[in-house]
Amino acid sequence: MYIIDDGLKLDAVLDMPAAMAGEKCPLVIVIHGFTGYKEEDHIVAVSRALNEIGYATLRVDMYGHGHSDGEFRKHTLYKWLTNALTVIDYARSLDFVTDLYLCGHSQGGLTVMLAGGLKHDVIKGLIPLSPACMIPELARKGELLGLQFDPDRIPDTLDAWDGRKLDGNYARVAQTIHVEEAIARYDGPVLIVHGDADDAVPVQYGIEAAKAYKHCDLVLIPGDDHCYTHHLDQAVEAVRSWMAKQ
Ligand code: FER
Numbered sequence: 001m002y003i004i005d006d007g008l009k010l011d012a013v014l015d016m017p018a019a020m021a022g023e024k025c026p027l028v029i030v031i032h033g034f035t036g037y038k039e040e041d042h043i044v045a046v047s048r049a050l051n052e053i054g055y056a057t058l059r060v061d062m063y064g065h066g067h068s069d070g071e072f073r074k075h076t077l078y079k080w081l082t083n084a085l086t087v088i089d090y091a092r093s094l095d096f097v098t099d100l101y102l103c104g105h106s107q108g109g110l111t112v113m114l115a116g117g118l119k120h121d122v123i124k125g126l127i128p129l130s131p132a133c134m135i136p137e138l139a140r141k142g143e144l145l146g147l148q149f150d151p152d153r154i155p156d157t158l159d160a161w162d163g164r165k166l167d168g169n170y171a172r173v174a175q176t177i178h179v180e181e182a183i184a185r186y187d188g189p190v191l192i193v194h195g196d197a198d199d200a201v202p203v204q205y206g207i208e209a210a211k212a213y214k215h216c217d218l219v220l221i222p223g224d225d226h227c228y229t230h231h232l233d234q235a236v237e238a239v240r241s242w243m244a245k246q
Helices: 041-052 077-093 107-118 135-141 169-175 179-184 203-212 232-244
Strands: 002-005 008-015 025-031 056-060 097-105 125-129 157-159 165-167 190-195 216-221
Touching: 002 077, 008 041, 008 077, 025 041, 025 077, 025 107, 041 056, 041 097, 041 232, 056 077, 077 097, 077 107, 077 169, 097 107, 107 125, 107 179, 125 232, 135 169, 165 169, 179 203, 190 203, 190 232, 203 216, 216 232
Parallel strands: 025 056, 025 097, 097 125, 125 190, 190 216
Antiparallel strands: 002 008, 008 056, 157 165
16 A cells, blocks of 8 residues: 655555454554665564554555655655654554554664654654664764765765665755754653664664663664564564563
8 A cells, every 4th residue: 555745655564463452453653774675574573573462563665665656866864754754644544543653673763763753742652673873973974874975075976885876965964863852852662672783783872872762671682783683583572572561
């Protein structure tokens, strides 16, 4: 199915809980990371676990990713953030939805942190997974994607690590974002999960974000990487047991 955001199609999958207690249930929006999409193993595994404990999930491909409209090279954090706002409002319009939660991996984790700040009054809880909260800071230093560039003279094109190209506007937008403001605006419960051997987003960023939130639990996965390729079961269990208590 598609959710339309200002004329652009966002490809989405809604999965209902395995067993519904009544006619209504809470829903978790699940967002992938940079270059990712909604069918990645860790995105699907987290969603399935939530379905098992009574949550509906809405996995969505963000602008320029997966099967959604938009070109990868033209995506920015603003576009992802406005996508997230649209998806949140779509979810709120569904009759069966009670409470609404946001979960996102990496750049999707950063996106849900920003969206949580903007929609703090309608989001019951936040689950940033290995959140890439360092992107704005790195953009201000001129260090994105393992590249070095002059942050005051951003090149028109940035070459992503997998050979894909990204417009310099990505970095210009990222430079304007202040994650600490979004964190300060969100008072609800937060769970951050992070592998302590993550070399795409060093675990220190997850630890610092967890300290900055007013009510945050942090689960570190020993020896695991950015997408939990070694201990996906542990990352999923962290989400499952935390959400079972909400
Ligand atoms: C970067 C490091 C990590 C970066 C993006 C990421 C755009 C995001 C990773 C992800 O979402 O998985 O330098 O630059």
